[in-house]
Amino acid sequence: MTQSLTITRPDDWHLHLRDGAMLQTVLPETARHFARAIIMPNLVPPVVNSADAAAYRTRIMAALPADLTFEPLMTLYLTEDTDPEDVAAAHASGLITSVKLYPAGATTNSSSGVRDFDKVRPVLEKMAEIGCPLCVHGEVTDRDIDIFDREAVFIDRVLDPIRRSIPGLRVVMEHITTKNGADYVLANDKDLGATITVQHLIFDRNDMLVGGMRPHYYCLPILKRREHREALRAAAFSGDKRFFLGTDSAPHPTHAKEAECCAAGCFTAPNALSILAQTFEEGGALDKLEGFTSLHGPAFYGLPVNTDTITLTKGDAEVAFPETLPAGDHTVTVFDPGFPLYWRVA
Template sequence: MSTTIRLPRPDDWHLHLRDGAMMRAVLPETARDFARAIIMPNLVPPVVTGAQAAAYRDRILEALPAGMVFEPLMTLYLTEDTDPDDLAAAHASGLITAVKLYPAGATTNSASGVRDFAKVRPVLDRMAEIGCPLCVHGEVTDPDVDIFDREAVFIDRVLDPIRRATPGLRVVMEHITTADGVAYVQSAESGLGATITTHHLIINRNHILVDGIKPHYYCLPVAKREDHRLALRKAATGGDARFFLGTDSAPHTDSNKLSACGCAGCFTAPNSLPILAQVFEEDGALDRLEGFVARHGAAFYGLPVNSGSITLSKSDPTPTPTHINTDDGPVTVFDPGFDLSWRVVR
């Protein structure tokens, strides 16, 4: 059994860095291990224009600690007022890598998202024309739909009609949580990929609700039944290039998590790679970890594999770090529920 793994520097294809003090605190946790990340645009106010994306990228690079090498891959937040020409110019210049679709009200800071999908049809057509990928938060927000069914209903009501109407559009289903999502991606011949988070490979809905509510396991999309978790693990560890890592690492201060209306999100940036090594080892798939974290996503986005490398080493189990401090307050690190036998060697 191998006790070390050498990988190309990984990518995170779905990351929340926030802004200000929070960004300055959490950015090093990603940049330490990951060479690139798709940066989510759901700030307040959201990143909706090329100029705003450029300004946000500059703030990220200014906050990067000396000696760290990291490339933020910027996105625009799709709204019903998005200017197709501004989007196309931002994409042509290399400023943005993708555009993010949030159904209005689906998750944190999504109030500016799309309510009437017909209104964004011209933008989606333009994106298909220029080859700009669409990253989707795949949940409907209809109050009549059970929260555990939102992903499956989104596929039927929203995503499949969008892809049929715009067949050249490249789409990433972000943070899939169901066997339905896995099957839909596998049904596509081309143009469709999906990210899978670290935490959805570990937890199911029982982890959130049994023996007391666990706020630090609450995320959106919410974790589902065990059979869905197992479908995600099979997809992630199976070597299918349509599935790749997007941690959806989403930091919130403890005061915002531990409240009467706690925020959704798991902060997994500090320990994602050791957790993933353990998951892939348990599933007899350590040889496929490199594809999931370093190759599949790059291929989907048409980017080169990173030239640098990292090494993971196996040793005696060690406790998971519990939190990081920010000027806004402490942020609890995702606890996988077991000590980690793998660590990144720097």
């Protein structure tokens, strides 16, 4: 028996497209399903000003196949040298949608991130004034803080003080991974939202570590205990408009993932919607899928909801996805959830 679900075409509010040959490979995987995406700026070198953002957007659009429609929502990489007026002009022109905060050293290509938060206060104050959202990688990077505690400590030490001192700053807590993160959003109903990834809804740290290290499940922020996964599922399934999809789909060459010191990131773009439909169905929340993927994000960012739709169908046959895709001289491995998928985008 076939089931069918038609929803407003989704958006992805946290996406890595990379550049060059990798961009050519991964962009169509997102554009087939998603109308828009917040594009991460952590290239090498990073996208730090309006000229960088304009050039990167041009490269993205040049890589888009002619038969697909997609709008990249550009971001600037916040540094201690970011010019508030450049941010304001880029936002006013529609070139950028948000600014991204990486604490220095928090994740892939984040060495140019912020170390002294007082140095970026003028930028954050300008962003609050003009209504430009701040997308936050919410982890401290102190060597003495356990990697599983870094999100909770960031909320207490960095995020909450910033929000209290700069009223009106709109903040997206990207890829929350803990009950602490979900609870903080639930306790603050103004100017605060959060994205949740596919992998953090379906896995906990046991899935990554028990029986051997699974490098394709390794991402940052890292997978946490099951109690945290359950809190994220409850948030996503609740229909609360403060929670929305940000896949954080993050491709790396297969050899960089399957390495002694593996790269952090899960390439989920090809099968994200199939996994989500199955996960929401299993959680008795299939009626909340459209809100999570298609409605809550535009509401937070003040953007119109997409006018077109997609249809998901569920059949008896398992849906097959390629194990890898060619990317220049390398391959990129498609995320495998480890269980059969039966929902597909029609």
